[in-house]
Amino acid sequence: MASSSESGGPNNPTMAPPPPIDGRRVIALFKFVKALLLIITSYGVHKLLDPQLIEQIRVWSGTLTDRVDQRLLLRALSYVEGMGAGKLHLVIAVTVAYTAVVLVEGTGLWLRRRWAEWVTVVATTSLIPFELWELIQRPAGHRWTVAVTLGVNVLIAAYLAHLLRTGRHSVH
Numbered sequence: 001m002a003s004s005s006e007s008g009g010p011n012n013p014t015m016a017p018p019p020p021i022d023g024r025r026v027i028a029l030f031k032f033v034k035a036l037l038l039i040i041t042s043y044g045v046h047k048l049l050d051p052q053l054i055e056q057i058r059v060w061s062g063t064l065t066d067r068v069d070q071r072l073l074l075r076a077l078s079y080v081e082g083m084g085a086g087k088l089h090l091v092i093a094v095t096v097a098y099t100a101v102v103l104v105e106g107t108g109l110w111l112r113r114r115w116a117e118w119v120t121v122v123a124t125t126s127l128i129p130f131e132l133w134e135l136i137q138r139p140a141g142h143r144w145t146v147a148v149t150l151g152v153n154v155l156i157a158a159y160l161a162h163l164l165r166t167g168r169h170s171v172h
Contacts, residue, residue: 018112022112023159023163024109024110024112024116024117024160024163025109025110025112027106027109027120027156027159027160028105028106028107028109028110029106030106030152030156031102031103031105031106031109031120032103032106034102034106035099035102035103035106038095038098038099038102039099041095042092042095042096042099045088045091045092045095046092048080048088049085049088049089054077054080054081057073057077058074058077061073061074061077101119101123104116104119105119105120105123108120114164117160117163117164118164120156120157120160121157121160121161121164124153124156124157124160125153125157127153128150128153128154128157131146131149131150131153132150134146135147135150
């Protein structure tokens with residue numbers, strides 16, 4: 001644990017306190033929003049385990065006037081049904097585990113902890129090869145979301161790596 005003089009605390013008058021919102025906290029807020037979306041996703045996948053809900057969605061899809069939307073929805077339902085309950089449970093478990101990692105990252109970054117910078121750099125850069133693969137494999141018209149995700153992750157990892165390399169971490 002760093003002493004107050006090392007961390008810019010009250011005993012170190014040479015270091016100004018960090019601003020209330022800095023890069024770490026912006027990334028933390030991003031992580032908290034991401035965690036919320038992952039929680040919503042987990043809940044939605046969990047709801048898809050209910051065969052009555054699947055049937056209600058199938059019946060509702062018959063009321064859609066856009067045949068393209070109807071075909072896409074029915075294709076998605078068939079895909080979900082084909083996965084089976086076991087794979088859906090696995091998707092839920094992986095999503096919940098990833099949510100826990102994202103919440104740990106976000107909390108540590110909000111508190112400006114150096115370990116959180118390391119965890120976030122490692123976790124974020126570990127996903128970059130998969131995002132690059134996805135970018136290559138996606139059809140040309142559907143690559144923008146992966147490209148944006150890749151860009152954001154590279155920026156986050158580069159920013160935090162810069163802080164770690166230059167020693168600019170302030171724990172208070």
